[in-house]
Amino acid sequence: MRANLESLPSGGPASEQEDWGHVQTGLIRYLRARAVRADVAEDIAQETLIRLISVSRKQAIASVFALGFRIADNLLVDLYRAERRLTDAPGDDMRSEAPSLDRVLDSRRAYAVFQQCLDRMPPLRREVIVRRRMRQESCRAIGEALSLSIKAVEKHITRGLLDLRRAMEKAGIEPAGWDE
Structure with a gap:
C-alpha cells in the first residue's frame, strides 16, 4: 500500500x-x-x-x-x-540434558523399592549384593573378605537379585539391567 x-x-x-x-x-x-x-x-x-x-x-x-x-x-x-x-520451534535452544520429571520420579520410586528390598534381606546377602553390584568387587574378593566360597557368594547374588526383581515387579517397575 x-x-x-x-x-x-x-x-x-x-x-x-x-x-x-x-x-x-x-x-x-x-x-x-x-x-x-x-x-x-x-x-x-x-x-x-x-x-x-x-x-x-x-x-x-x-x-x-x-x-x-x-x-x-x-x-x-x-x-x-x-x-x-x-x-523457530519453541524450546529448540532450551533443551536440557537433564532427565524429564517423569523419569526422575520413576527413578526415585525405583530407588525406594530397591532400598526397602535391601533392608529386608538377611545381612550377609545384603552385604554380598552391595559389594558386588554397588562396589563392583569380584566374587573372589567378596568371598575372601566374608570367608565364603565363590559358590556361596554366587548363590547370595542370585537370591538377592531374585528378591530385587520380585520387589520391582510387585511395585510395577521394570527391573531392566538387573540380570547383567
Whole structure:
C-alpha cells in the first residue's frame, strides 16, 4: 500500500524539496531487488519514508536515498529476526540434558523399592549384593573378605537379585539391567 504522500504534513526545508513518491518507488525497487515480497517491500518502504521525513524535519540529509536504503536494510533485518523468533520451534535452544520429571520420579520410586528390598534381606546377602553390584568387587574378593566360597557368594547374588526383581515387579517397575 502506497503512502498517501499528499496528506503528510510538510515542515522543514528537506520535505519541501524532496519528491517522496520518487523516493518510495526507489525504495520498493531496491527491496524487490533483494528478493523481498511485494507487500513486505511496500510496508518497509512506507516505514522508511516515515522515518526519513522525521529525520528531514530535524536536520539536513546529504543523500536521501543512501539513508533510506540504510533504514530499509535495518528494518528488513529486524523483520527477519522477528519472523525467525516466531517460526523457530519453541524450546529448540532450551533443551536440557537433564532427565524429564517423569523419569526422575520413576527413578526415585525405583530407588525406594530397591532400598526397602535391601533392608529386608538377611545381612550377609545384603552385604554380598552391595559389594558386588554397588562396589563392583569380584566374587573372589567378596568371598575372601566374608570367608565364603565363590559358590556361596554366587548363590547370595542370585537370591538377592531374585528378591530385587520380585520387589520391582510387585511395585510395577521394570527391573531392566538387573540380570547383567
